Amino acid sequence: MKVTILGSGTSQGVPVIACDCEVCRSTDEHDKRLRCSAMIDIGEKKLIIDAGPDFRTQMLRAGVKDVTALLLTHEHKDHIGGLDDIRAFNWVKNGEVDIYCNQRTKDVIYKDYDYAFAEFRYPGVPEMNIHVIDEAPFHIDDIEVIPVTVMHYRLPVSAFRIGNFAYVTDANFISEESMKKLEGVEYMVINALRKEIHLSHFTLNQAIQVVQRLNVKQAYITHIGHQMGLHEQVSLELPENVKLAYDMLTFEF
Ligand SMILES: [Zn+2]
Numbered sequence: 392m393k394v395t396i397l398g399s400g401t402s403q404g405v406p407v408i409a410c411d412c413e414v415c416r417s418t419d420e421h422d423k424r425l426r427c428s429a430m431i432d433i434g435e436k437k438l439i440i441d442a443g444p445d446f447r448t449q450m451l452r453a454g455v456k457d458v459t460a461l462l463l464t465h466e467h468k469d470h471i472g473g474l475d476d477i478r479a480f481n482w483v484k485n486g487e488v489d490i491y492c493n494q495r496t497k498d499v500i501y502k503d504y505d506y507a508f509a510e511f512r513y514p515g516v517p518e519m520n521i522h523v524i525d526e527a528p529f530h531i532d533d534i535e536v537i538p539v540t541v542m543h544y545r546l547p548v549s550a551f552r553i554g555n556f557a558y559v560t561d562a563n564f565i566s567e568e569s570m571k572k573l574e575g576v577e578y579m580v581i582n583a584l585r586k587e588i589h590l591s592h593f594t595l596n597q598a599i600q601v602v603q604r605l606n607v608k609q610a611y612i613t614h615i616g617h618q619m620g621l622h623e624q625v626s627l628e629l630p631e632n633v634k635l636a637y638d639m640l641t642f643e644f
């Protein structure tokens with residue numbers, strides 16, 4: 392399995408207005424982050440987790456020519472705002488793109504992309520085949536995916552476990568029941584927005600605590616805001632089994 396971090400940032404970390412902080416001014420490529428997303432290559436299969444507003448740029452940057460399926464964690468715009476651009480894959484496939492998400496996320500997609508589901512569709516609209524998932528494990532071809540519900544303040548978000556790998560984003564609380572489902576995970580991507588407490592995201596320390604409790608072999612922090620500090624400096628403060636992710640980081644196991 393190969394994991395590529397397509398984006399390690401957050402909407403707060405992508406300056407839409409000029410920001411003068413040291414991270415936004417940094418010339419280190421590690422400090423330049425697109426919205427949070429990842430790609431998982433398993434054999435010939437390619438899964439993409441989340442399709443935020445930077446989706447198109449991320450597909451081009453990673454040279455993605457086709458996808459097996461998209462997994463969506465939740466309905467916030469920084470995770471589904473790029474779905475219109477799946478039409479390129481519709482063209483490649485000559486058909487729909489398979490998308491796996493919970494019911495709430497599906498409802499928001501139907502609302503935000505109503506033109507894609509209208510009775511009389513304009514030619515060329517994105518074609519999505521949405522599979523609603525709950526907490527039950529499901530299969531994409533021969534790949535078993537275990538959804539794990541985590542809490543983003545009051546919003547349930549789907550984390551995904553595939554074998555000994557788990558991807559947890561937009562969480563600031565994981566129940567004991569969900570922690571059990573993550574037991575035995577060796578490689579993990581987990582969100583942390585910054586060092587200071589936040590309403591709906593783990594802080595760096597909180598994320599590290601989850602990683603250490605699960606005894607994860609190697610973890611990567613994602614969904615990083617500019618308030619986290621410079622990649623180079625923060626990296627020095629981390630335990631050996633925790634690294635800050637950065638855009639286009641890859642790891643294989
Ligand atoms: Zn969110």
Ligand SMILES: [Zn+2]
Pocket residue numbers: 401427467469470561614
């Ligand atoms: Zn987010």
